[in-house]
Amino acid sequence: xxxxxxxxxxxxxxxxxxxxxxxxxxxxxxxxxxxxxxxxxxxxxxxxxxxxxxxxxxxxxxxxxxxxxxxxxxxxxxxxxxxxxxxxxxxxxxxxxxxxxxxxxxxxxxxxxxxxxxxxxxxxxxxxxxxxxxxxxxxxxxxxxxxxxxxxxxxxxxxxxxxxxxxxxxxxxxxxxxxxxxxxxxxxxxxxxxxxxxxxxxxxxxxxxxxxxxxxxxxxxxxxxxxxxxxxxxxxxxxxxxxxxxxxxxxxxxxxxxxxxxxxxxxxxxxxxxxxxxxxxxxxxxxxxxxxxxxxxxxxxxxxxxxxxxxxxxxxxxxxxxxxxxxxxxxxxxxxxxxxxxxxxxxxxxxxxxxxxxxxxxxxxxxxxxxxxxxxxxxxxxxxxxxxxxxxxxxx
Numbered sequence: 560x561x562x563x564x565x566x567x568x569x570x571x572x573x574x575x576x577x578x579x580x581x582x583x584x585x586x587x588x589x590x591x592x593x594x595x596x597x598x599x600x601x602x603x604x605x606x607x608x609x610x611x612x613x614x615x616x617x618x619x620x621x622x623x624x625x626x627x628x629x630x631x632x633x634x635x636x637x638x639x640x641x642x643x644x645x646x647x648x649x650x651x652x653x654x655x656x657x658x659x660x661x662x663x664x665x666x667x668x669x670x671x672x673x674x675x676x677x678x679x680x681x682x683x684x685x686x687x688x689x690x691x692x693x694x695x696x697x698x699x700x701x702x703x704x705x706x707x708x709x710x711x712x713x714x715x716x717x718x719x720x721x722x723x724x725x726x727x728x729x730x731x732x733x734x735x736x737x738x739x740x741x742x743x744x745x746x747x748x749x750x751x752x753x754x755x756x757x758x759x760x761x762x763x764x765x766x767x768x769x770x771x772x773x774x775x776x777x778x779x780x781x782x783x784x785x786x787x788x789x790x791x792x793x794x795x796x797x798x799x800x801x802x803x804x805x806x807x808x809x810x811x812x813x814x815x816x817x818x819x820x821x822x823x824x825x826x827x828x829x830x831x832x833x834x835x836x837x838x839x840x841x842x843x844x845x846x847x848x849x850x851x852x853x854x855x856x857x858x859x860x861x862x863x864x865x866x867x868x869x870x871x872x873x874x875x876x877x878x879x880x881x882x883x884x885x886x887x888x889x890x891x892x893x894x895x896x897x898x899x900x901x902x903x904x905x906x907x908x909x910x911x912x913x914x915x916x917x918x919x920x921x922x923x924x925x926x927x928x929x930x931x932x933x934x935x936x937x938x939x940x941x942x943x944x945x946x947x948x949x950x951x952x953x954x955x
Contacts, residue, residue, distance in 0.1 A: 570758035571891030576618030579663035601771025691726025728796025736841035787853035802930035809930035867911035
């Protein structure tokens with residue numbers, strides 16, 4: 560927990576999910592290392608007193624595999640809990656029928672409506688919503704085993720679903736093409752899996768108080784208090800385009816249609832990605848009026864530094880040293896990426912890093928879309944850009 564809090568502060572995150580509360584060992588860490596920020600708040604801080612500005616919300620992600628409508632369904636759901644007592648009781652009941660010790664994200668043979676009903680029976684202030692809703696293999700709208708509407712998935716519990724998570728391969732602008740999502744709060748969570756990935760997607764919330772009750776109110780009924788979201792460039796996500804990773808083949812949705820969904824290399828069905836699936840369910844055109852959902856597409860500061868230094872690895876020692884130096888100067892990563900003036904950045908980080916941040920803000924990047932579990936390739940500088948920079952260096 561202390562590591563998560565430390566990196567949250569480095570990234571500029573004030574409220575972060577604990578993750579994995581269904582796993583008994585991880586839940587024991589949560590109980591041992593966290594305490595309520597104040598009695599009844601439903602948010603937690605480190606018992607040690609370190610990183611006091613970082614608060615935790617009790618959260619987990621679960622994988623459901625079950626049959627519905629004559630088909631096998633595989634979906635992931637996000638769960639936020641209002642209290643440790645509620646988590647304990649949910650874990651107790653799930654542990655009777657399922658192996659919740661096997662993984663941080665347990666596989667449960669329970670339907671989505673039944674899980675929602677179970678959570679709300681334990682405490683009516685549980686929040687449950689679909690994770691990364693468009694990814695092919697494990698999502699509510701996934702091309703491999705998903706549904707065509709929320710109602711089809713959640714049945715009588717649809718009324719208790721208040722939000723959805725865009726996932727790395729889609730953003731709010733893409734989701735605005737589907738009118739069935741209009742009434743739901745659009746959230747973008749980092750799905751970090753490692754400390755440096757914390758904050759790669761995030762939500763900027765206008766909270767009136769530091770409490771779970773206020774977070775619940777935002778997600779349930781006041782989505783206008785989601786000021787904006789921090790987004791991956793969706794093309795960088797692992798499932799944006801269609802293709803076969805084993806065949807090293809990817810294509811756009813339009814090309815998939817021409818190929819009739821068949822890989823030209825192995826002649827098997829392509830893994831259909833987010834862009835294609837979203838187009839299938841879209842009931843609006845790109846020029847039609849959209850919801851006022853605001854967002855920022857970003858690239859990690861370590862990625863920008865690595866490109867500026869012409870290093871392949873963003874985890875190299877040189878990149879880390881420069882990253883840490885800039886964090887010490889400017890406070891946190893999101894401040895650098897969103898707020899710091901380019902001229903101020905140029906003075907401290909040099910012209911290439913400053914230009915990289917500027918290009919990210921202006922969405923002037925070179926991107927090869929990800930597909931079939933392969934992350935997209937994002938480049939900030941082209942070879943001609945580097946030649947120009949080299950000529951300027953010689954000149955001045």
